[in-house]
Amino acid sequence: MFSKASFRSDDQVNPLEDEDPYLSKMVFYGPLDAALTNWKETNVPEIVSCSKKVDSVKDINDSKEIWRLAVRIMDVWSVVNNKGIEHLEMIVMDSLGDRIQVLIRHDHLLKWKEVIKENMTCIINDGSVYNNDFQWKVCDHSKKIVFLGGTTMKAIELQNIPPKGYFFKDFGEILQGKCKTNRLEDIIGAVSKINHIQSNTPGKKVVVFVVLKDLKGNCINCNLWEIYGSKFLAYYNDPKNNGAIVILLTHAMVKDGQVSNAWSGSKLLINEDIPEIQDFMSKLPTNEQKEKPTQSAKSLSNWSGGSQYSPVERFIHNAKCMSLSQFCKIKHETLCVTVATTLKFAVSKYGWFYYGCTRCSSKAPNPEKAYECSCGQKVEQPIPRYKIEIYVSNGESKYRFVFWDSECAAILGMTAEFMHNSMVENGEDDPMVYPDELEMLLNKKMAFRVKVQPTFSQASVWKLCDDEAFVKEIENDYIVEDV
Template identity: 30%
Template sequence: MIEVPLSYHRQWRPHYPTYVLFQHNGTTHFIRLRRYGSRYFFSDGLKDFRRTHGIDDSVILRFFGGDKNTTFKVDVIGPILGQLRPRLMAHIADKIKNIDGSKETLKLTVRIIELWFVGTPGRSEQAEMIIVDSDGDQIHVVCKQDQLKAWKMDLKEGCTYVMHNFRVTKNDRQYIVCDHPYKLIFIGVTVVRQCELDGLPLKKYRFVDFSDVIAGQLQPDLLVDIIGVVGEFVFHHISPISKRVVFKLMNLSNQLVSCTLWDDYCVQFLEYLDHHESEGPIIVLLTNARIKEGQGSYPCSVSNSLKASKLTINEPLTPIEEFNQKYLPHCYKKTNVYPEPFVCPCGKHNDRAVLRYRVEVMVNYKDQNTKFLLWDRECTELIGQSADEVNTLKIEDGDLDLNASPKALDKLLGHLLAFKVKIQPQYKNSTVLKCSSDLALINDVLDMFPDAETCSKIKATTPFDSNDPVHDECQSISITVDHDPLIGLPLTPTK
């Protein structure tokens, strides 16, 4: 893009041509004029002209208008080939921090660190991005529908560019992705040229402190990044109108923040849960998240933004890997019992081993039975004591036989429960993902059996006596269906 020389403004005003002709080396090229404010530029077609004749952007062109000043003979100042020191345009790149709306003929050397699209492709779509310069300063940029077609294929997250000419407007939307007071809008004379540039930083996450979210001490209109491990699944709701899932995120200090994911983000989370629920801690990284201010008894919470957010779950990104390493004190890897400090297989130094339950029980329903594998969380809830506490009492009673089953395990007998399980044919058992003694939930599960009309509903919560020989096994009710009434229960920790 080249600005039209002042002399032609005087001759054309107020009737500017739509196109002019560039003639060079026996060829003629149509070049469109673009207006921006009171200024005009040679724009569309100029890139093809340079490419055809091998003329680099750094080479100076001289124009001579001989046919009513709309046909220009173009001369090149200096050789095109073998030019050792081309004459460059003296324009130092502007700094993002200095953008204040006073000028719009900006030249920026930047990296696109985030890119997303809003609207319907081909109809109302626009691109939005965050760019960063060599000082690490960021600004929000919008390429609206009328300009997107020309630039969509050139815009790539992570790539570096030289960009020229934008409309500068106030950054005053309801939610903002940068704290810069201004944002940039693509216009007809915007130029974007991808090139390899050094010294431009990669994306840096702006992780929010859970304490600030809980205390409500954050700027509510500024989108933030958040990372944590899923500590508790609250509920989800799916309808033709909207989709929503709510869970608690926990940081390394065991602080909890409620997180809500909507629509596509909800689907992504639930699909991951379906395939990887029992494979380890679920570490979630959500960028450009909204902060919802607390109301009454409801504390502050976070949720995804409409399209600007990116949801990443347990992927090999540096922040997730670093979080996982620091989360290792919560590791559930299996190890032998060491009486002295040791290093876990995951690499974490431990003062001592922490005992956890892994109990195989026989369950029955009517005249059928099978084996279920109960893990630490379920056993602790049903027994009312942790494995460490049970072992301590066992030793205090003088029972040092590690192979002897603690008396406390008898408390597992006789429970009537609804289970969600993962079938493991290779081990000839099913591992328990969730369980509940809630009667309403149990009756909901009973209703799903094919012979539900012949099943007696449970009406009382009278616990079985563990000494009763008739009830020497766990009673259970379990079914696998598309509608899972157990979905709202807390997640089973990784074993």
Template identity: 20%
Template sequence: MANDNNNDGNLSFVEQLDPGQSFWNIKVRCIKKWRQSYRQDYVFIDEKGHQIQACVRNELIPNFEDLIKEDGVYVLRKFGVGVQGDLYPVVGLKKKINFYRCTSVTPVEAFSGDPYGFHFWKFDDINKGKAVEVKIVDVLGRLAWCGDLDIWTTKAKETKRLIFDLQDLEGVVLKCTFWGDFANEFHKYVSSNTQTNEMNDKFSTRIFFNEDLDEANKLRRSLIAKGDKEGTSTTLTQLSTQTNYPLRNDFLVVTPRKYVEDILETEKDKFCVVLATTTTLEPEYGWYYIACRTCQFKVYSKMEFLTKASEIPEGFEEAPGESMWCVQCKNMANSMMPKLKFQFKVQDKTGSVSFILFDKEVMKILGISAIDIRDRQLKSDDMDSFPHELDGLLNKLLAFKIKVSAYNIDNQKYVYTIKQFTDDPEIISELMENDDANDQDIPEPQVGEIDTDAASVTGGSLACEVVKDTAIGLGKRSNPDLNEDNKSFVSPGVSSEANQDKTSTNKRAKKKNMKYNA
């Protein structure tokens, strides 16, 4: 919505921007920034995935140059919208954002849309000339060949040139050329194989090397699978050495692996990884909330706000009774949107537990947002039912990174918030292999007389589970590495966190093997 009266509350989307109006406000993510001799340019993307080019004229560059960084999220207020008249526009939109002296830039954290909005072209279509009219395209491929750095001389000047080949999953090769400083920097990267993840030229191109992007990870996994199937071991080895990307590190190296029973018994707040299958949605807890578009936090009615706010903002008493308020922004929420938040159960071999999932993570696997669902419900006049789109999450084996908080522990609340999850087959396969290795290490117990105080029998089951430690002939042996103070196994040279994981595994092994004939 436009803001001719300089009211800077409402936030718009790119599709709503109109050159016929004076001032606008919007929330965007900066995906590209570059400097020309006479102006500063940006490419922004909104939460609906729409891109727009923006420019700052030369005399205003000092006001904004240090405020806006690539990959940052910002609320822009009081800017103008003009007609796109550039000779070589970067975004195929007939309008662009113009910064004014009165334009304000506010950094924010939350962004629920696609981070880059890639639209990758098939190499075959580019080779056939179908992209000539588009001019600016996104491509994704493996570096198959790289030539030497050449000196290219023309009558006007001398510059550097680098020719290289990209290859897609079908084996189609795309011939590419870098010029000038960009060619020099790319040649350095290829020659030294440094850990640089991206590189920018002085214009609108942006290059990512082995970046942790969903699209790049999917291509990498597909190429590895294809190389394994076709027996191309060289390609497979090269790609496998590149799979130590941040997501893999987070799930397999940095964050400790836990089972459901472990997190239910945790006495310290921590992050952990759980491998489990989604089983049941819990519609009784709802599926969305109304959020402030600026910060993504839930908004409240005036009465609810009074019970949650630490201080009452100016103008609160005069505000309409039906107004909604944001505790995070400490102000009335003029721009709001629905955000997904729903609860469901997962299960592994030790038990089941409830997790809470939010909008951003759902988008990754289902490709749908709360806005999409509400639009569909409005069109079908079905506003009250639990959305069937969420059924697509069921019966999937996923790796979850969750937060066991002090609130969970102190209040014995066994519902945990998902910080991140993945269906990456490499990560899941490695987690499963680790599970199998732990199971193979479990020793066979020596069973003696059963103490009825030491076991509980559930229903008609032939298995009983030890619920407290008693000497019942389990074949206990003294161990020089056993710490007598806390009765935990201490491995030399291993961190306390790793020892806790091993202790947890031993407890689980004991429970797994305590089965007896009736």
């Protein structure tokens, strides 16, 4: 049980002035160390006068609960679990630039929700310290702080703490796989192309796939789901908004050379009047500043074929187009394109996922041991990746398709690792239990590019597309049914 602490009037937290004179001095574009070095060169630390010495964030450990921290609240966000219970999380940083994640449980929510303000500086007294076991981590500290009933906080202007900033992940490192799989990153880039838009229709989530380009010319795919996709579309479709679009996405999940918003905590800023975005915009070539990104109809973002072909032509290139009923006649492994509807799961003795490399999709030799993958990645802990067998149908015909990690993640909007960890957190650790979220893969009519493997009576999915017009074109113009 947590005791209910008294909160004295002189300890009430008062929001600081909205305008911070230090905000204009610093934009965190590079690594944290470089940013803080620049800060220390231009700011003389101011000693905080306290009756009790202030602890450093880097020294936080679980040996005690009595701490005194002088920090800036860098970010704060609300998290609602699948039972509808809300709690708060935030990141705080001290004058040395060290950060730690903080959790405020549901039973203390009312006390703090209206008090805590992003970018405020304050003194925090006391809190329990636990291992940083957040599924997605926003900083590298090995511990986290949990507010107690006796935790107190007082707003105070602390000019020796660096201003709120962003710690942008380098696109080059993302493309090279130099990212922690459980780490959320800040991203900034110019939208060079819109690859795909899925509207809010029954059974489908809003999602926008865009290509972001940095100032070095590196490009990565960025997937904006639900409210983030809707916000982008509202801006893009507004006739008043012309020219380049620079977006800043916080708490971005990074995987396989692409990024997407997190389900809780991400913030999407589009061409906003803040130093980071305005500075990025000013460094774009003049012609690019004036150009609004184009939308490529029915594009497949992971296709690398020649631009002289239409999306459908690229999809069927070097493959045999045939109906599902013709699959049973195939005697050798064959690359095929067909149209079918996902029907039901073919329950595998291996479950719905396997443990694989953190960079590529190859299977780990041992899910509990570190190893060096053939792709060159040194894997400390293999991660879950989707491998789901589903029966598909077309008319009276039925066949077993194997869906792999990237295709499943694109449809579900979450990684296998995230889904597996969520199940474990909810008390389900049986790998043979199929999560309810996987039902989103069923009852979908799609065009498939598959390798038919008659020896195993299955087809391995290479690519898929559920765009209605795209599927209809393949079905009507390229697939000939048996007579």
